[in-house]
Amino acid sequence: MECIDYQDVDIFHSGHVACAGCVEALSLRVILNIVGQDAVAVVPPSCTAVICGIYPNSALSIPAFHTSLESAAATASGVKRALLAKGKPDTTVLCLAGDGGTYDIGLQSLSSAAERNEDILYICFDNEGYMNTGGQKSSSTPEGAATGSTPLGKTTRKKNLVDIMAAHRVPYITTTSPGHILDMKAKVKKALQIKGTKIIIVLIPCLAGWGVADDAGIKAARMAVDSGIFPLYEVEDGERYTVNQLARTQSVKPYLALQKRYRHISEEQVEQLQIHTDKAWQQLLLRADQQQ
């Protein structure tokens, strides 16, 4: 049993409008708690944009700039450079973006910001689909998952954003999950110590979009990690891979069974997903080992 040491400083307030039970709200709370008050948030359209507050309310005590879907990283670059020009280099500029705004339409601006190594903290709440518009696929949606634009199940695999951004040699990119709050806290702390582009991908099981029970968000997030389908790991400077979990403790099958978006898939598809997960896991271990 993990014992969580947590003292809330109320950067993210209660009364927000996330779906009841949504673990993105929890993640936002934990992340912003560590980031603290000296920060500016950049938020493209997404569930996060709604959770952060509908005018005239704000769920955040830090300022937020609601930008366009394709330009989170470019927008954050502008804020950061302006703060530098004003002699405020220590203020954290963070993006709070979804997977659609990151893996798809926002990838070009993220790639460019990463290449310039802009000093920003980029948080991607990866719920593996466009949930704000009612649940269509993104390039982060895993193979087999049914969405509004892939009703028979997506036929291609989830894009590996960690590898893509590691290839940009960003100083820090990592994955984390609301089922692993200590891991999340540690990674945000670590990222805040690093200058340059830091990217944290947070897996967010979407209750509505994935078809999981209102109280099963944490469970789904843990099972994603335990099955290795969403491993916890980090890459520093594009080359030092570290796996942040001891082992895989279960197959992907129970994780898939928890979610309605996989309800239609065949035994062979489950096997295929298991094979892909095994292979990716082995590859990850190999990369991590090579550094030892």
Place this chain on the structure above:
Amino acid sequence: MSYTAKRLLLTGNHAVAWAVKRVRPHVAPLYPITPQTPILEKLTDFQSKGELEGTELLTPESEHSAMAACISASLTGVRVFTATSSQGLLLMHELLHYAAGARARIVLFNVNRTPASPWGFWPDQLDSLSQRDTGWVQLYSESPQESLDTTIQAYRIAELIGVPIMISHDAFYVSHAMEPVEVPSQQQVDEFLPPFACDHFLDPKRGQSFGAPLDQQNWNRSRREMAAAMARVFAAVTDAGKKWGETSGRDYAPLECYRMDGATTVIVTMGSMCGTAREAVDALQDKGNRVGLLKVRLFRPFPVAALKEALAGVSCAIVLDRNFSCGLGGILHQELKAALYGLKPAPKIHGLLSGVGGVNVSVNKIKQWVSEYAGAVPVNESLWVE
């Protein structure tokens, strides 16, 4: 008739999806955005049930790429469809110019929604009206039935003239409102739409290229050719509307004059507001007022001659704009004034900024504005009303 239409209860967006199903475009690149997404999802649903088999649906990473794929697919010689709204249309802007310049025969359905910032999801026509100089034909629809019918007609016009066409209906008022809609049979649509044909396309056997850099004279010539094509659109819209009337029983024209016989005051507007204005006109006429409605269905090319003809002899025109061009005023108001320049005698023209940002405009409001403005001295500016 040897073929029967069926009546379904459909939202405006689903009516569009049904039109697309009947038209059977070969390629449809789509990107989700509220309040357009139900069009995408309905088409996906048709396809997953095997009911849209001849269509390549693709869902790229952005609207910019969706439009890029539309242009290239059209220039490869096939029928194309896409749909979007607000930010999506605005992100396409660069390629809207490109599509028109390349004479791509694309049909795009836009759901009118306020542009950011600030974020809103509300019916307002600024998204499409601000694309008025891109060289696209623009049609505005009042109802789910009209959206279905216009989508089908648009293919005939686009392919005949060689121009891209954008059709718009208002967010929620039309996109999400349900009404009984007649869906034509496949045979009806197949007979109405000739098979896709174009003279130039990307084909290794022909070796024709598109879009290569050229000198000033030839760039200038490309615009003159586009102008000549645009000049043929009014007749093509008229003809398509009539022909569609013959098979469906529903006639369409670039402009619709509603109860304008003997009217001294005419409300001029576009989109869903026409439905409300129609009711206001009925109520006012019942009370003996000589008020009519001029619905602008074709906005680009702006039907200058037809507008002059329709408004000749009318003493007062009240333009209702659900859009606001900052620094100018209501776009329909300003364009109508320019169109009627030199007309003698010209009606007095009032421009009312009504419903900007999606605020509701009721029948009673319109009646009130008519009584307030019909006798008033007009000013140059468009006026904010509530």
